[in-house]
Amino acid sequence: MSEPLRIGILGAARIAERAVVAPAKALGAEVVAIAARSPEKAQAYAAQFGIAQAYGSYAELLSDPAVEVVYNALPNSEHVRWNLAALRAGKHVLSEKPFGSNAAEARLVAAEPKDGLVVFEGFHHRYHPVYKRLLELTGNGTIGQVTALKVQMKFDCTDLSDIRWLWPLAGGSLMDLGCYTIHVARDVAQVLGGSVRPVRASATAHAGLDPRVDATATVIAELPGGATATLESSLEGPQEMSILVTGTEGTLFQPNFIDLTSDDRLIIETGVGQRVERLGTVSTYTHQLGAVIAAIRDGAGFPTDLDNAIANMDVIDECYRLAGLPVRESTL
Structure with missing residues (x-):
């Protein structure tokens, strides 16, 4: 041992x-x-x-x-x-x-x-059995050909002194929350046999704060096979941390891919009806x-190794450029 x-x-x-x-x-x-x-x-x-x-x-x-x-x-x-x-x-x-x-x-x-x-x-989230199952079903044809992906990562960060709002600390919704939505899109693209390509992005700022720090961001990206990914992040709420994969023959919905200690459902809709799989409430962090x-x-x-980390940062940087915002500055 x-x-x-x-x-x-x-x-x-x-x-x-x-x-x-x-x-x-x-x-x-x-x-x-x-x-x-x-x-x-x-x-x-x-x-x-x-x-x-x-x-x-x-x-x-x-x-x-x-x-x-x-x-x-x-x-x-x-x-x-x-x-x-x-x-x-x-x-x-x-x-x-x-x-x-x-x-x-x-x-x-x-x-x-x-x-x-x-x-x-x-x-x-990448290590929880529910998320792994979502990727498996996305790639094995259970819902037919994937046509759309929607990932939402949102919560209301009301403390405006929080580090998430601070430009010198590389804050922003894409950095704190959008990094997850992008990571999910990259995983889905991989099981579909390719990579994700952001095509446009938009962002909003919080009134009175540094306009370079995005309060909300929406990214539209292309997935293999012509599917469209819509990736939404927000520091202004409402609370939402979900994944919806739509295919020609059904949908996969994970209501909360971050905190599964209270909700470990994977909801599968196909032509034969709906079923719910539950794969355990042990935390994603465990x-x-x-x-x-x-x-x-x-x-x-x-x-989630170093190569993967760099690839995720590459997409985050590209999304900031598409949204007309500066890439976060290095302080090294």
């Missing part, structure tokens, strides 16, 4: 509890360290979640020999900077999405020597951490 994976967290972010702390407990991994911008913040987080080491700087955590893999929960603008630093410190990396501020920045990680280290982007452990301990392959 392999030793428990030892995880260090960069950033005392809210998402870290769902993404790593709870899954680690479920799978027998250990969160051994947390780093924040101040010792006080790190110590408070460590006390709340029972983490042994608390550091007041990210560099201190990277020098801790007990840490095997770094979970980077920092703002978008800091992902590449600290992913590079983690690799240079000899740590595996589980990075929050999107992987960087832009594709050129993400490619800096590709140029870095890895020496067998795992670089894993945190598109957690499935993801299981894949991280398998990659590090057993050398198992995984779909």
